[in-house]
Amino acid sequence: MIRQGLLVGFPTETVYGLGANALDATAVAAVFALKERPKFDPLIVHIADPSDLSDLVKDIPAAAKTLIERFWPGPLSLVLVKQDCVPDIVTAGLPSVAVRCPGHLMARTLIREAGVPIAAPSANRFGMVSPTTAQHVREQFGDRLSMVLDDGPCRVGVESTVISFVESPNGMATLLRPGGVPLEEIEAVIGPIEKSTHQPSRPSSPGQLTSHYAPRTPLVIADQDTTYNDHQRRGLLCLKTPTNAASFSAIEVLSESGCLRTAAVNLFAAMRRLDAIGLDCIIAEPVPEVDLGLAIMDRLRRAAAK
Structure with a gap:
């Protein structure tokens, strides 16, 4: 279904994702439309194997390679300079792309069988509470989603940690979003990293908007x-x-x-x-x-x- 340009709800270790062929701009546009997500908010691209990263990014700094060796597959996304094959709609027109290799066998199997990287935000309406079961996804989208793969509740429960290697002028790693890999574990591997403390006018990764993950109830x-x-x-x-x-x-x-x-x-x-x-x-x-x-x-x- 991914190869046909359709959308699939699928489990990861963090939350359930709403997946589309990351190299198909039309399919990715359908993700934004179904989620009612603004197109200035970029997506994370998911790959089946760490070795696939070089197909999507131009350079992998030594510190990024160290993080990959320690935490992939797992709940860590890395923001790096993108290759031209990544459509601008995925990155909100930015020259960088967030990529991760999920630590969930069904997710990696889906990506491998599709034969393409999968762009996937959380499978819920934009700004609302993220889904951690297939039922949460069905409640949000009903029959408007072609397929929802079910592998029970997510074992991490919060989205991936996002580390950027393009934010800092000196190329230092920057924390854009705390998530499933604790900051302490990252700094134990590569040393202290910068923390993004301001609200960006233009998000460089998901999860940076002031209001997000919100229930309807105040x-x-x-x-x-x-x-x-x-x-x-x-x-x-x-x-x-x-x-x-x-x-x-x-x-x-x-x-x-x-x-x-x-x-x-x-x-x-x-x-x-x-x-x-x-x-x-x-x-x-x-x-x-x-x-x-x-x-x-x-x-x-x-x-x-x-």
Whole structure:
């Protein structure tokens, strides 16, 4: 189906993707149309094997090669200068492209069988909560999607970490989006990297827009000064079981043990469940910004910015 220019929903270790032939501009345009995604927001291209990267990019710096050897296949995307074969619609007209080799056997098998790289954002309407099961994808798109491959829930649960080698004038690696590979693990391999702290006028990778990953229900990140309206139906999204459970109409605990990796796996599904029950607001408790907690807080802040 990918070779025929059709779209396929498929699992990865991070979230479910909405895939099209990355070398077919018409097919990629259909991804933007189905998602209602603005064309200034570039896509990530997925490859079946790390050796396929050189077909899509012009140069691979030594630090990028080190990351590939350590983390691919896996939840890490690298932004590098693109080859001319990559259509401008994939990169939003930028001279660079984000590429990753997913750490999911079904995803890599799909790419290999298609015989082409697959451009794939998350399989949901633009700006909304990412899907971590095939059912989430079906709920979003119904019969407007040709096929949805189902391999159960995603085992990482948040999108890939995005590292750019084109942002910094000195060629230093730059973190554009925290994700499934913790920043600490990356810096342990290649040393300190720059962090993109500003909101770009033009995104150079997915996940950089201020508002993203958002439920329909307003989401607020709690702090010590948060006050509650007693007449509101509130839901709580928290790491561990709270002591003030009676204050909420519904509670989603991300990890009874406080494990941030388990919390990441459960994050989007928990947000979806709270969003589906007619609450007035969702209160999200902050988590420590270490390991995958950095990615969790990135998603919560963008969800709260709606």
